Amino acid sequence: MITKYLESSLKEEDACYVEDVAAGKGWLHLIKKGQIFRILDLKGNQAVDTLFINANDPSERYSVQQTVQRQANCLVGVGTKLYSNDDNVMLTVIADTCGDHDTLGSACSCESNTCRYALEKRYMHACRESFLKVLLETPNLDKRDQVNNLNFFMYVPFDEQGNLNFADGISSPGKYVEMRAEMDVLAVVSNCPQLNNPCNAYDPTPVRMIVWDKESV
Template sequence: MSLTSSALSADSARFSHTIPAGEPYLFEVKAGQTLRLLDLQGNQAIDTLFYSAANPRERYDPQRTLRRQNNAYLTTGSVLYSNLGQALLSIVADTCGRHDTLGGACAQESNTVRYAHDKRYMHSCRDNFLCACLHDGRLNKRDIGANINFFMNVPVTPEGGLTFEDGISAAGKYVELKAHKDVIVLISNCPQLNNPCNGWNPTPAQVLVWD
């Protein structure tokens, strides 16, 4: 883990928005701006995708990102690369210390496979992503790829499997990213109730942006 605090004050942010528990949010961050994702009450997973605003077909690529940094987790110093090999954003501060890149977004299908058939129609991150894309118009179903789960704790077992564990975040923990180009940020403030990623209780999260 690499814990790094920020010198930025919330009072000086040019933009701030609180995402209700379990809801999506889509917005833009300009090149040179700093984005903070804030876990307001603790143990909340924030599923996130990034796209180039100039060309949304260019998007966050987990394979390139993990291969270049030789680490399955993200923290201070991690650079998020696109499918075209370009740097989209870099993590410049992180008071949580580790963020998941492998667990993916909950969906109807995964709710059924992991939990039970009667969980199929529970609200999910994939539903959130699709709803936000529908309202924005620049993205669609084909643009939903593998996402980052900020604040989510998904350890890799010695056998190479994944487990969903209680979060390592807490109220007030945050991660900050500096944009290298204009990016679209697509968030699902995860509504999952069936594993510990949200402490069994989804809560609001906040985004802040500084010039």
């Protein structure tokens, strides 16, 4: 059962890792099995595009198809199990103060900037570029590892006909989503630079990555 708005008891001062990621920047970090990973929306309405890769076998990655099918739900919230292309659970969402995270819209790209907005927007920075830069800087990873991603804090409602709509964000400063790693995973993030989409109020802002060891939980 997927629910919303379950707060965490973990405190930032007890974390083993804390880093702020500027808007438009990429980030990659190893989250070990049993560790807790939180993404904190510092200023509100910031879309955080995220991939997960099995740290011990890069051919196993987050799968939107398996996740949606298993949950029978197109949105991510507390209780969501994030599945891989090998049908294994990679992470479980255990706390969330925002809710309704998107897992269908995928990442913005130069091509989507052109199609959605205008021809002259093609050369604006996009999440796929941030993903690619981080992946190419990491041994044993490349463009093939850039699969469909989650969009934390991005609100993409869909109607009864299944149409998706990019809407104003529903997050606010201090909202977060928290996951427990069920295997060693590489978390790969593009903190969205999108200036044309209301999801971040046309103002991309930093986000904070926080990790706790399982001994701290």
